[in-house]
Amino acid sequence: MPSGSARCLRALQAAAPPTLLVVGIVTLWEGACRVFEIREFVLPAPSLIAWHFARSFPLYLGHTWVTVQEIVIGFLAGSAIGLIMAVGIVQWRALQRSLYPLLVLFQTVPKAAIAPLLILWFGYGILPKVVLVAILAFFPVTVDGILGLRSIEAPLIDLLRSVSASRWQILWKVQMPHALPHIFAGLRVGSTFAVIGAILAEWVGANAGLGYLIMSSAAELKMDRMFAGIFAASVLGVVLFYAVDLLERWFLPWHQKVDLQTAIG
């Protein structure tokens, strides 16, 4: 068992490189803005953005809340649809042949082009935003879900069949638990797409939310507000990503997830 201070030291060691990198980049940015006298409309200095962010913090809270609602509803709906599709495609060969190619085709449709259409079809409330979030979020869940459900060895399924386990028993008791790590990988990717979907939908037609804030600030050349909005959206994305991560730890205590950083390192 490591002692408390040792653990603290290790945490510090882990946090040091990313912190130093961020501080370095921000310093370089600030320095460049001052030394080269870069005009605000080209690139505002980080100090200016931070000052604006701090000064009008409630503004960001309000808009972030609007975006959060769209993301959460859309992400939940998209993930559910993605999972159902994965199960369907794995269970029925006909669906795999018919639906899967269509899904891939649909995924390549430029979403920025269909965003305005969604608003024409679904009105100017929250619905088109939720739909776009769901459209962006479902695909990685479907793909990873299929991968996960298929990851179980064929002899094991044969064995289960030999003891006359039903198709649904195999799905619920063996395939699904086995697929969960894959599904969570899909959810994590989907969560970052969900943020993009919400911002994009608000960009084309909304009167609140971070996407609206970024778009309207750009139209009025309020660059400090625009960058602060982008920053808030990024923070939101990171929070959502780690929320899914936390959910996975809680859901799958038995699964020793390979940490991305240790995997790379």
Place this chain on the structure above:
Amino acid sequence: MRTRSTKLCVLALGVLSLVAAAGVVAQAAEMDRVKVRLDWVVRGGHAMFFVAKEKGYFKNENIDIELIHKGNGSVNTMTLVGKNEYDFGFGDLPTLAVAKSKGVPVAALVVVNQRSPMALVALKGTGVRMPKDVEGKVMGVHPSGSTYIFYQALMAANGVDRKKITEATVPVPYESFLLTRKVQLITGYIDAEIPELEAKAGGPGSLEIVLGADYGYDLLGSGMLTSEKMIKERPDLVRRFTRAYQRAFQDVLKNPQEAVEILAKHNPEVVEKKDVMLKQLDADIKYTFTSDDSKANGLGWNPPKKWQATHDTLLKLNVIEKAVPNINSLYSNDFLK
């Protein structure tokens, strides 16, 4: 003997043509090459650039138009001209004032729309004759940019209670929301999308149009602009460019038909929209290209009072956060003389 003289002849010809070619190259090198950026896809009001090019007005001023790029909004035109990526631009003048208040070093040279071409539009039978009629209706808005400024300022100028309006946020193009009756009213430009919309809504008389300029909306429309650097460092080029542009502006006023033909010749993508572009120009000639002010002071004149009004309205709406200290810095009338 004969072959020899032929050879000599060919040689002489070759030398002559080389000299001539060199002369052409030298002349081209002496010409000032300029880049132009528009605010959006090509429409009738952009004709001056193309007419001046086609009829050699730029060439007479020793200017070679290297390129004319279409734009994606006036904001980007302002910042790109301000950064000197382009030498001249065309864009929304209220947006120029906003850009200026943010330190973008641009200035207007020619006011093309002396009166704003912006209007409220509804399908026939909606019952909109004046701004006050918008109360109780569903209005399609996009809460950013020039159309939103127009909407807010027009409602304020006419004492309209915005609480009585259902404001629906819709993306461009607003027209599809009007045609599918998702909204009852939208904002639009009489010299851009309204003629196209009218064609889709059932031809002349199928729309109710309330021109903002008739109801106290006194902001300027669009115009031709350049950067402060150009004015300071190359005033002679700015003068020559403006002179050629103004000559073309006169031609467009007198002969919009010819202007549309030239537009179509230089922009193959709009060939099938020739009649719409003619209607765009007709609307401009009738309502926006001239005013009493410009008739007294000259075509394209920058009216100081209207610039002040444009700036003050934007300041009141908080689109401009910090007042521009010197309104005269928004434009220059020096090159029109």
